[in-house]
Amino acid sequence: MTTAVSPIESNPTASLTGRRGLGDRAFAGLALLAGLSVLAILLLIAWSTTKEAWPILRTHAGQFFFTARWAPSADHYGSLALVYGTLLTSVIALVFAVPVSLGIALFTTELAPTWLRKPLVSVMDILAVIPSVVFGLWGVLVLKNPASRFYTHVAKVADHIPVVGRVFGLFGGKANGSSFFTAGLILAVMIVPIITSLTREVIATTPQNEKEAALGLGATRWEMIRGAVIPHSKGGIVGAVTLGLGRAMGETIAVALVIGASAQVTSHAFAPGYSLPSIIANEFGDADPLKRAALIACGVLLFVLTIVVNVVANTIVQRSIRRSRGA
């Protein structure tokens, strides 16, 4: 009974002790190469954009990072108003998108009748692949004018209320269709599909016995969701929201078409504004060399901002996971 014995069978722990076959080593090598190349690309992007932005950073660095006025014709390049616009529109987008996405995800997994689940999921996935320029065009051609009328009604009422009036009141006597608020709304529509599909996937992994245990103890449906589903999925939900936030911060064309192209820092949501990606899209074509450097510096700033936001969000997630696990 002599049968050919493979190297693994003769020495079962061979792969653990490091004597691997050629196939294993080649695969490990390729995987390492892939991982390193991603890192290399990231570093290359960071280095080459900073190099292109150097002409403006060399002479105008303080002005660029700490002032809000963007006036190339007066040789004044300040990015604070752009950073403010990027963050404000993203926050508005999150405020609208997160409850809606969470609601859709919970509805699809917990409450919807079975025949409705699949169509809902398909529609969400289709919404996720619509190109952003289509959203931008829809915003400027369809949404802007009715939105402007709606804002005017709201603003006229809010104007008289002390604190709310500073945010939702009239700006310069008008409530603009092209404003931070419209950009935020369109961004919300764009990030809902992403956040929904990821949240839905995470919620669907909630162990069935935990849910049944909660229901068995007499919890209502909402209490079951709050007690068994949400704590389990918290980390994933925050991850999904971070991804949506990343997309909202980087969205270029859709925002450029509806944000109103006016770099200013103001609390009024119905005022025209500007964001880092949209100023790059709008002004790059006709820019002289110094302004190009300034716009590339805006790109670098956006890059850094996105990384910082991601790191902060991840830290919060890790901390909350550790806390909920009682470690």
Add this chain to the structure above:
Amino acid sequence: MTITMRRRLSIAGALSIALFASACGSSSKTASTTSGAATTAAGTTAAAGDLKATLNASGSTFQKAFEDEATKAFSDKNKGVTINYAGGGSGKGRTDLAGQLVDFAGSDSPYAAADLANNKGGDVLYFPIMLGPITLSYNLDGVDKLNLSADTIAKIFSRTVKTWDDAAIKADNPDAKLPSTPITVVHRSDGSGTTQNFTAYLVAAAPSSWTLKSGSTVEWPADTQAGAGNAGVAKAINDNKGAIGYVDLSDAKAAKLKYASVKNKAGKVVAPNADSASAAGAGITVKDDLTFAAINADGDASYPITYQSWIIVYAKQTDKAKGDVVKAYLTYLLGDGQKLLPDLDFAPLPKAIQDKAVAQLAKITVG
């Protein structure tokens, strides 16, 4: 066995579709340059048969409508020639030419002196090819004729004058019935040669009222609206009652906007059209390198907010085939191509400038 077979077949199918698509793509490109009816009659004097090259260009969107018509007509007569004019803005055109990424650039303004050192191919030549008026288009019920002076325009766009029945506008229009509607100012959101020349006009004609200087983007007051491109501004004007903005004549006509007549340097109120733009061209002083500003020109019939566009090429053309086509194309643009302009609502060059440009063609050295 079946899985591997299926995989092999699908790979083969994908490859063949890719090859088919790329073959189709390239053949349709050559087909489009030979089809289409020629719009001009006489051909150029250069031997039409032996010009063969593909030229790439980018730059001013102001000239783009003209370039689209002219390249089509030129390629129809010279079957071996393909010219791709990409647009993208005057700044992009100048930068692309500096890096020798394109064969010629369209630009509404010349290089800044400090940037000339970046041009890799040496000295450049400026060939003016057309003039065009910028209109002050507005949306106001009941007012079909509007006259504006430079000071009033500057005050409107600086938001010093905020309503239509302001004293300044009334002074320009003593007979008109002006409502008290608030003015909505519309400007460009993107960087633009149109903005540059419009603001250059305000700097030249109303220096005391206009403090925002001139440039492809300007620090507009915060309570104004923005539109993307001339078409975007035209749409924004149409959407807002009481709006006023600066739009190219062709886009203003396409959007069926009303536009104002402007008081020129000689004190006469002139409406924007091809004739008044040409008249503006006749009244300007041209520098030796053929750069000039048609803004705020002298002359009774001149429309003051007229601007110009150049094609910029390197004087030394290193590639013989491309250099021959560049010369022939410029000859066409400065000759029969000028006939295409009035239909596009642009103005042809005045004869003096046209002659100087044609004479400058000799300065291009090929090969």
